[in-house]
Amino acid sequence: MIQEALKEIARGSAEIIDMERIEKLVSKYYEEGTTYTVKAGFDPTAPDLHLGHTVLLQKLATFQKFGGRIQFLIGDFTAMIGDPTGKSATRKVLSKEDIVKNIASYTEQAFKILDKEKTDIVYNNDWLEGLGASGMLQLASNLTVARMLERDDFSKRYASNTPIAVSEFMYPLLQGYDSVHLKSDIEIGGTDQKFNLLIGRQLQRAYDVKKQQAVLMMPILEGLDGVQKMSKSLNNYIGVMDAPKDIYGKILSISDVLMWRYYELLSEMSLADIAELKEDVASRKVHPKTAKENLALELTTRFYNKELATLAKEEFNSVFKAKKLPTGDSRI
Numbered sequence: 001m002i003q004e005a006l007k008e009i010a011r012g013s014a015e016i017i018d019m020e021r022i023e024k025l026v027s028k029y030y031e032e033g034t035t036y037t038v039k040a041g042f043d044p045t046a047p048d049l050h051l052g053h054t055v056l057l058q059k060l061a062t063f064q065k066f067g068g069r070i071q072f073l074i075g076d077f078t079a080m081i082g083d084p085t086g087k088s089a090t091r092k093v094l095s096k097e098d099i100v101k102n103i104a105s106y107t108e109q110a111f112k113i114l115d116k117e118k119t120d121i122v123y124n125n126d127w128l129e130g131l132g133a134s135g136m137l138q139l140a141s142n143l144t145v146a147r148m149l150e151r152d153d154f155s156k157r158y159a160s161n162t163p164i165a166v167s168e169f170m171y172p173l174l175q176g177y178d179s180v181h182l183k184s185d186i187e188i189g190g191t192d193q194k195f196n197l198l199i200g201r202q203l204q205r206a207y208d209v210k211k212q213q214a215v216l217m218m219p220i221l222e223g224l225d226g227v228q229k230m231s232k233s234l235n236n237y238i239g240v241m242d243a244p245k246d247i248y249g250k251i252l253s254i255s256d257v258l259m260w261r262y263y264e265l266l267s268e269m270s271l272a273d274i275a276e277l278k279e280d281v282a283s284r285k286v287h288p289k290t291a292k293e294n295l296a297l298e299l300t301t302r303f304y305n306k307e308l309a310t311l312a313k314e315e316f317n318s319v320f321k322a323k324k325l326p327t328g329d330s331r332i
Contacts, residue, residue, distance in 0.1 A: 005066040012265045014191045018214035029067025038063045039071040039184035043079045044102035049109045050237040052221040052230035057113040070119040077125035109240045127181045172196040176203040188216045226258040244332045248312040251296035256288045
């Protein structure tokens with residue numbers, strides 16, 4: 001059972017640092033019933049999530065199945081700085097009003113995937129605001145400018161004489177300090193967050209937390225085009241709040257190759273069941289379109305319910321197969 005749990009935890013991951021620690025935590029859960037903490041940070045920079053965001057949520061839900069208690073960290077303090085990851089310019093600072101509005105939307109959507117009873121929502125403003133000037137200076141002393149410029153985005157901006165605000169240097173330190181305060185056992189994030197995630201390990205050691213978090217990084221999900229990352233700005237996304245018929249229809253529009261990527265990162269089917277399905281498709285026992293329809297039903301059901309997912313499928317078949325007019329059902 002432990003090995004099966006570890007396979008599901010590692011499933012789809014791009015890189016894991018300290019898998020041995022994760023194995024010890026999971027083993028202790030099965031042997032002694034001891035839970036462990038898994039942190040993931042979300043800056044409420046926009047009100048809506050798309051399936052690319054849910055890759056992390058899906059992984060958190062997997063940890064919940066195997067003894068993890070989730071630290072769902074809302075970066076209400078760090079959002080006022082703006083995560084510089086992957087940015088070619090200093091990002092506009094959000095107002096408190098926007099942050100509050102976005103937080104409400106984020107949590108509502110997140111609990112379509114996460115188990116509320118196994119999730120602690122925490123806000124880093126609760127401890128970062130109280131650090132004060134001396135605390136900030138102590139924190140900043142743990143990282144050199146040279147180390148900070150090892151970050152790919154910072155080094156490119158520095159080389160091209162693109163301005164970098166000093167506050168942006170603080171972002172990875174503050175994210176790392178979150179792990180110090182929360183004493184996180186594991187932190188997960190996208191591959192673009194590697195620098196920040198490792199700072200968490202470094203700071204836990206510097207602040208003598210008596211542990212160093214393991215790090216699990218998930219890949220960036222490709223959008224509907226199968227090439228570029230899922231993004232609203234590229235209009236290649238499936239929104240969590242999209243209508244049922246839109247979620248269903250967009251999933252059917254992806255390529256057969258991309259379908260397996262979505263199965264691995266988004267489906268709740270086990271790895272063994274996915275492998276069997278893939279073999280059935282390869283041997284023509286199951287048509288690729290049927291496999292895609294099943295995936296579309298599963299994901300539409302997750303964000304709505306089985307009834308609306310089924311209605312969305314019927315609507316799609318009626319319009320695109322039977323060439324009938326849309327029913328106009330407002331529920332889908």
